[in-house]
Amino acid sequence: DDPGDDDIHDFSKRDLPEHACKYCGIHNPACIVRCNVPSCRKWFCNSRGNTSGSHIVNHLVRAKHKEVCLHKDSPLGETILECYNCGCRNVFLLGFIPAKSESVVVLLCREPCLSVNGLKDMNWDLSSWLPLIDDRCFLEWLVKVPSEQEQLRARQISAQQINKVEELWKTSPEATLEDLEKPGVDDEPLPVALKYEDAYQYQNIFGPLVKLEADYDKMMKESQSKDNITVRWDIGLNKKRVAYFVFPKEDNELRLVPGDELRLRYPGDSTHSAWQSVGHVIKLTAQEEVALELRASQGVPIDVNHNFSVDFVWKSTSFDRMQAAMKTFAVDETSVSGYIYHRLLGHEVELQTVRNTLPRRFGAPGLPELNASQVYAVKSVLQKPVSLIQGPPGTGKTVTSAAIVYHLAKQGQGQVLVCAPSNVAVDQLAEKISATGLKVVRLCAKSREAVSSPVEHLTLHYQVRHLDTSDKSELHKLQLLKDEQGELSSADEKKYKALKRATEREIAQSADVICCTCVGAGDPRLSNFRFRQVLIDESTQATEPECSIPLVLGCKQVVLVGDHCQLGPVIMCKKAARAGLSQSLFERLVLLGVKPIRLQVQYRMHPCLSEFPSNNFYEGTLQNGVTMNQRLSQGIDFPWPVPNRPMFFYVQMGQEEISASGTSYLNRTESANVEKIVTTFLKSGVNPSQIGVITPYEGQRAYIVNHMARNGSLRQQLYKEIEVASVDSFQGREKDYIILSCVRSNEHQGIGFLNDPRRLNVALTRARYGIVILGNPKVLSKQPLWNSLLTHYKEHECLVEGALNNLKQSMVQFQKPKKIYN
Template sequence: MSGLFEVVLQLARKHVCVAHQSPLGETTPECYNCGSKNVFMLGFIPAKSDTVVVLLCRQPCAAISKDISWNAALWAPLIDDRSFLSWLVKPPSEAEQLRSRQISFAQINRLEDLWRENANATLEDLEKPGVDDEPQPILLRYEDAYQYQNIFGPLVKIEADYDKRLKESQTQTDISVRWDLGLNHKRVAWFNLPKLESGEVRLAVGDELRLRYQGELHKSWEGVGHVIKIPNNVSDEIGLELRRTEGVPTEITHNFIADFVWKSTSFDRMQLAMKTFAVDEKSVSGYIYHKLLGHELEPQVLRTQMPKRFSAPGLPELNHSQMYAVKSVLQKPLSLIQGPPGTGKTVTSASIVYHLAKMNPGQVLVCAPSNVAVDQLTEKIHATGLKVVRLTAKSREALDSSVGFLTLHRQVANSTTHVELQKLIQLKNEQGRY
């Protein structure tokens, strides 16, 4: 049914359990061959000899099926026109529809949001005071930084709360662990996460997980570590390097629990930045202040000595559009460069950083929204001959990277000017702890 389909979409679920009133009875549809339960990939093929249908996933089973009793050309999805097929989910009769309670998609969405906080919430809970309180809408222009903070602060808080609930809901139980000892003498737990394999959760190298044991074969234990390996073509296992090696129950291999560790760091920094913006008038220049608030300003042009060549050494030659972007950025206090993938935004950005460093004595801070983007920029800027220091989170210091030799901790470790510091770093590496 279309309503049920909307609920499945809203919850971002891929598995459904058909109710016992269904013609098929209470069951979870799955692929006959591989057992996949992704309802968006499932379809059916009528069997030639029997009055039955066979459920097969679109890829790869239906595509490669060679069973002579099935006609793969007749494969059809279980969902048609945003509704489940009638023989899978029985449509209500006219009498049932008359007796049913009418509910809008807006109410469905609000109820789904409530269920994330309270699994027992009902439609009546939607009428309670405060449930429908909406945050202030964002504006095109703001009177001052206080109004800006008062509007965006609650929005960031809502996003942080949602992100926290999402992380905490990804806990997985009944995990089997294989223990190992890394070259740095730290314990490594190897295990599989079914939700990761099904695509319900995402995981990246460097993410933090908490492994817990609350069984009967050992006293309660928990340890936090960072992911050093994620599933690939060779193995589906996840490698988790624990921070501490003391008390790890390596003799236990079953009934572990894995929690995704939520960190508020990025959200705390957003709130701090908005607070600083509101109370410290010197936190940004007057021009940037009014630009962020959406105030109309006369274009400001910086008096700078333009370089004779806009292309930076060690980087590909810039085309006309890229050179215009570099020239424009060097003359303005605030700029935005846009372009589809493959248009050379990274090379253009690295060229801008090169010229900024040459034109102004001091340091240039370069930021990007992901570690991959930062590494790419670091590599390009280093190619120009500038001295680059790549800052990383502590949880990522042990990870290999193409620009690892430029990271702060690696440059400090390779420095020969402080002998005592080298001894401390060596001791830390030998003992595997701080």
């Protein structure tokens, strides 16, 4: 198996140099000395930090070590400090004396050399003996005190920590401060904070959380082996073998995405030997089939279809990159500007503005005209090193982001880096930015190069393959050979790789903008790139460590776009989620007092659909950029209870059931009614692609899909084309008509997933023309937010029951909400 270049990391650059202060990490050669005790040899700086003595003096006193050596790049070069006369190296005894006439000094020990009689008669001024350590600090002109800026960006170590680590060094000299802070195996992880002393503390808190999530992810994915898989075989355009199969899934379990790596196994039979191969998921079909492009081309048992097994091949790449980014943030002072460093850690710094001339108009070529709040957003972002843009549903986040990137790129500060946690969002943004005429390179993970993309022409791998210059012909020749034969001779392979790398670099360097996922920003192909300006879209769906990957490539100006009133990052490990890994950087900055600039005009929803979300999630600030007339469903005959109000809450009293898997829920009555609503829409002329069915439970999702296919009165194919999915997978997207099936209907249990106001917000804001909600008001009304939603529908005479062709106002009683929602 070829591990691919993705896994090769050069972490050495991310470590502190050996001569960094073992307490605080400062490594300016003029500011540090090495303890010269052979068993120790650690470096320390001459800053006091938060303690009464400088770090080096602290160490010497705590460890009872007495000899030091200067750094080779310090003004005196590599020098062991010792008495000029007797060679004594005890720094507690040493001091300088000047010559009486010349501008010459020497180190002399105070006992006994300073009191030797004969010296008095010589050319030295003994009365001016100046101790090397003064006020518990080395003489500042011999070992410099690090600058205030250097000290502010160093680890803020306390006296207690110093004592602890010195104790630890007595038994394990190689121990680090991280070892000191490491929680025990069974300890609850430390929770995230609002502010951090320094980037080491940040790393100490987030590092273990990322590890928890990684371990959980690994455990979960590797336990997902499925047997008895039926495979159908195909061959791709690139002549590679593709296996199609259904990969059953349940709630809370892994959702496969293109680029995932799976291992397909065949146990063997009387005519076939056992076989296995790894491949990448290249797509998921509408029929819920997985298409797996295999790495192996030989020996594939293509005449067999049954009894295959599939394992998930877990990769640590994304987690490794998060850890590496946090480390870089701590040890590399060029990773982000000083200002960004302190702002990210929540330090109170005087606000800075970005000095540059503002453009005369804030729109960009190839993009729609901007509205007032979008113009305001672009204008303020250009003047600030740190800004947040909140884009409620349908408010033109992508266009605004593209306009911002356009103006950033025109400032001539180098290439702009544009990221988002999801590939879909990156593709959308890349497309819009490219429309402004900027040169965009979309960098895809190697594992996704075979995955089709709407912006394929912008991808780096496509551009490398299609570069049309004669000097690239060597690369093309080798590429053709590789495609035909499947592999190259090792010499050719070497040549091919080198040529490819050089070409990739050349293309990427010539771009104005690089677009990739947050994790993609840690790709080794970008390791030598620097980006002063970074925009992260959907940033409220990324964890902080994920967001830090694109930031530590030299960021001086950052724009975070997102909406903290919609769903946040998905954290699978409950322990890590409880400790706060699910809070995005955007949210923390909001809590720190950074005011997001809100885009205020929504262009998606019929005004009657945006009313409730605006009032309940956006303080009533959401304005409508579309009129009722623009959202009339012309020629669609659908039984809306109130004409001109394409919405209703359809009261359902059917019971919830536990699904066959035992881990999810379904509701048969709701499913049957979903099918009837879908059929009515289809009959009235709505296209299947215009309809989305949202349900929070995988059990219900699967049940609806099956039920429609079996019981729908129209052609099966029509129902198959209707997207039925979770709230989460609809985030960031829209449909003309949305049918929401709530499922939960029980006396005493809660409403599960529906409890999260952000999930409700997302569910309610996907529809452009109309929405139908199916649920049990008796159960839902216990939750305050649902109670107000139900009241809203009731007040507008949109709370109905009965047959779909004969809907009547419902008189169902609501329950008292349990607590006030705020």
